[in-house]
Amino acid sequence: MTETLHIVGGGMAGSEAAWQAAQMGVSVVIHEMRPKVGTFAHKTGHLAEMVCSNSFRSDDDEQNAVGLLHWEMRAAGALIMEMADAHALPAGGALAVDREPFAESVTARLRAHPNIRVEGTEITSLPAEGKWIIATGPLTSGALAEAIAAETGQESLAFFDAIAPILYFDSIDMTKAWMQSRYDKGETEEERTAYLNCPMDRDQYEAFIDALLAAEKTEFKPGETAGYFDGCLPIEVMAERGRETLRHGPMKPVGLTNPHQPDVKAHAVVQLRRDNALGTLYNIVGFQTKMKYGAQKEVLRMIPGLEEARFARLGGIHRNTFINAPTLLDDQMRLHSRPNLRFAGQITGVEGYVESAAMGLLAGRMAAAEILGAPLASPPQETAMGALIHHITGGAEAKTFQPMNVNFGLFPPLDGVRGGRRGRKERYKGYTDRAKAAWQGWLGQTALAAE
Structure with a gap:
């Protein structure tokens, strides 16, 4: 019997992490304090509740970095994207979501999965043993935030949303x-x-x-x-x-x-x-x-x-709270001082529903692969997910680290030259074509590793 993966927080990142790990055959427990312990912004006890906008932003996977991130997540079987597509609302070129049915559907799918158990518990300290993903988002409870600050030896960074x-x-x-x-x-x-x-x-x-x-x-x-x-x-x-x-x-x-x-x-x-x-x-x-x-x-x-x-x-x-990820996390999203703990979602310094879910997807897969004895390498930096994880785990300047949406400025330059002589549309299409090929290659390698 394989080791159980524990996930703290049932938002976008925690929900996607749980789904990905469970799909790989690992037993998962989601620890979600709501509705027993509420937050300022949440109104329900549903998993993956949307609390600010109801938009996943642009769905253009050829000219927009977040649209490319949508594409990569769909290719990886992301539950968040599947449910977003199922409950999409007209929004021009954006992917807007009917928030309540979306959250209800994500919750139902996770609770119905044979490898997932949801517990209504508040985690107030950092576990010393076992495999854990901390995906508590920007509204991390006070007790856990204090435990994180005590472990990292520095005050949690903060901004207001x-x-x-x-x-x-x-x-x-x-x-x-x-x-x-x-x-x-x-x-x-x-x-x-x-x-x-x-x-x-x-x-x-x-x-x-x-x-x-x-x-x-x-x-x-x-x-x-x-x-x-x-x-x-x-x-x-x-x-x-x-x-x-x-x-x-x-x-x-x-x-x-x-x-x-x-x-x-x-x-x-x-x-x-x-x-x-x-x-x-x-x-x-x-x-x-x-x-x-x-x-x-x-x-x-x-x-x-x-x-x-x-x-x-x-x-x-x-x-909102987030950690100084470039100084605290390795390229597997593990805490340097406690490698049994991974962080995922907005608490790592990515901004946005899709970015949070994407980091949950990677953390879930990496943790499951580690449990199964076949560790995964980080995705190539040429991909949207690879660009994000590289940014938060070492690519960003730690002294000025701030939450970041996915954008083409995080990608390696085409032909080794930032911007080059290409027009913007041609350049963005170059980024997305290169990313899709690299992502498909990484998914193929991870599938073989899972076997």
């Missing part, structure tokens, strides 16, 4: 708003109308910025510092960086035409994306916020079309 509001579709004034994906992107009419748009003229935008800057906001506790991840900045922080920042970010008006006033170019546009299959809920794209609840309602109802908005969930802010 924010959640975007979700509102009811039937409270939106469609005489002002309209449905359209930017540049009419999408192959079907449903995809070309996947986003809901609310236009602002210059005066409305300036008044909105004034209100945003003046609004009551969540205050940090003494000793806390507001180090945000740039990919998930609160809208107030963006506005503080300059009055035009939002117009060049989540409120950019390009590629959109208002059918109510086709000859009038909007000064800014707020976009909303469908949050469930029924189309009854919409989240405000890129509108993570640290405004207090009362202020949120007042300020967001200044947006044309949202004057009578009813909110299913208001936004919020919470503290």
